Amino acid sequence: MAEISEEPRFTLRVIIDEEKNKAVLAEADRDFVDVLFSLLTLPMGTIVRLLENHRQQEPVTVGCFSNLYKSVSDMSIENFETEACKQMLLNPRSVKEVECKRLKLNINPNDDLKHFKCPFFSRCNLCSNFSGSDCECGEEMNQEIELSEEDKASGSIQNDASGVFVSGRSSFIITDDLKVSIDCTGLVLNTLNRLGCSDVSKLGEQFLDLGLKEILSLFECMFTSSTPLTDTFLKKQNQDDVKKNTHKVLSPFVEVKTDVAEPEFTLDAIVRKQDMKILYLECGEEFVDLLFTFLAVPLESVLEISGKNSTYGCIGNLFGSFKELSVDSASKCVLPYYYKCQKQFSNIITTEEPPVYYRYRNSNPRQPNYSLTTDSDRTLLYRKDRLVSVTMIDPKSHGRDQSENGSGFVKRGTRFKVSDDLIITPRNSLNTSICFMKKLQVKADDIDVQVIRIRKAEVMSLLRASLVTSSALNTALWNLIAKKPKEET
Ligand SMILES: [Zn+2]
Known part of the structure; x- marks a missing residue:
């Protein structure tokens, strides 16, 4: 944590309708705009963690993502394939971290990704980004190996004229x-007229001094308010005014042309006969891997995946501005390579290829034996026999069973229960379903088990519903449930 005194601060000049005490x-x-846009690049798990740490009294909920995050944090380490699995979900990494380092204020300053090797590195030539991974040789990979100075430097380009996300x-x-635009007179006049503030004599101004704490408060407010500047900075005293996110009715995604190669999940939906509501899903590890991703x-x-920005109020507005003003607006969701799972919907979520490293022996005896570089030519300068490529391992799998298609986060062969608001628990014994029926006060003959198939369209619906409702399963999957329970024959 940076010292308070050194923390970068921003000045925001706010034009206020003084009669209504409202930010115009x-x-x-x-x-500042770069920092605002950087909030959109944060992984959902990071958002949950930052907002939870920011406000300690009352819990902050980010749709169903808060429950997903809590499920990971509550689940015992034995239910994960490796220790790294839990770690990378509780502290998700993003491919935009390099860009965020150039911000005047980095909301989520992560340590650089480290590299670890086993004691027999010269023979194994394997490397992991997570300490404690199992090497193919059976040893633990916990010896840190450094990148070459050149590679370290390329990961932290300092200030340049072009800004981080916006240029000019x-x-x-x-x-x-939260609609952001380049300042021009026409736009200012339009906004004043639209808001009924054409009489500028009624307008005042205020200079706000914002640091990390204030920006996180603003961010938190974006999830619940449609006027976050006013609610965060002008009406601090009555937070109760803030409109809470209510259950939204979403239309399901229409099945996009089904690609035969696309994976699908077959699950059991436990449905209450009375109103055909999904009480919970019972599923294998691969569907849980997807939800945790x-x-x-x-x-x-x-x-981006959800499409219609209007559903998301001011966050949708901020995103719309981001796409208009941003220098690079990649529309695909790309995650670091180690998030690759067995079943991946590659046209929704893709993963980067792992980096290609070469190892070389350090000539300076005071340095560690080996270093890593991405520059194969540079290594050639030393001596040809020193050019040895190093393979990054999948930290989710154990040494000897590295698979081509990637593995998953949770233990293979486990059954899980997923509630409507995405609380995920391992289903360890018969006891769980009986407990659940007791808790919901339903009888065994009140419920029906339906087999449902989840494909790309449903995954997109689930992702969208997770952000805006606390009833993700029933919002996203209701059209898969047969309206009448099937009769026993
Ligand atoms: Zn090894």
């Missing part, structure tokens, strides 16, 4: 519902 618009510089040096206008998906990708 704010004027900010590029650095102009100042920006931010509306109360949601924690690594950046907010911008959840919004």
Whole structure:
């Protein structure tokens, strides 16, 4: 944690309708807009963690993502394939971390990704990004190996003229519902007229001094309010005013042309006959892997996959502005290589290829034996026999069973129970379903088990529903449930 005194601060000039005590618009510089946009690049699990740490009194819920996060954190380590699995879900990494390092204020300063080897590195030539992974030789990979100076430097390009997500040096206008645009007179006049504030004599201004704490408060407010500038900075005293996210009715995604190669999941839906509501799902490890992967998906990708930005209020507005003003607007969700799971919907979520490293022996005896470099030419300069390629291992699997297709987070061969609001628990014994029926006060003949198939369209619906409701399963999957329970024959 940086010292408070050194923390970067921003000045936001806010034009206020003094009669209504309402923010009309704010004027900010590029650095602030970059920080605002960086919030969209954070993985969902990181958002849950940051907001939970930020506000300690009352729990902050980010749709069903908070429950997904809690399920990982509550689940015992024995239910995960390796220790790294739990770690990478509770502290998800993103491919945009390098960019975020260049921000004036990095909301989620992560340590650089480290590299670990086993004691027999010269023979195994394997490397892991997580300490304690099993090497093929059976030894633990816990000896850190450094990158070459050049590679370290390339990962932390310091300040340049072009900004991080937006280019140019102009100042920006931010509306109360978080539409961000380049400052121009026409736009300001339009906004004033639209809000009924054409009489500028009634307008005042206030200069806000914002640091990490204030920006996190604003971020938190975005999930519940449609006027976050006003609610965060002008009406601090009555937080109760803030509108809470209510259950939204979403239309399901229409089945996109089914690619035969696309995977699907077959699950048991436990349905209450009376109203055909899904009480919970019972499933194998691969579906849980998919749901847990949601924690690594950046907010911008959840919004992109979901399509209609209007559903998300001011977060949708911020995302729309991000896409308009951003220098690179990649529309695919790309995760670091180690999130690759066995069943991956590659046209929704893809993973990067692992980096290719070469090892070389350090000539300086005071340095560790080996270092890693990505530059094969550079290594050739030393001597040809020193060019040895190093393979990154999948930290989710154990040494000897590295598979081509990637593995998964949770223990193979386990059955799980997923509740409507995405609380996931391992289903260890018969006891669980009886407990559940008792808890919900339903009788065994009140419920029906239906086999359902989840494909791409349902995965997209689930991701979207997870952000806006606390009833993800019934919102996203209701059209898969037969309206009448099947009769016993
Ligand atoms: Zn080894």
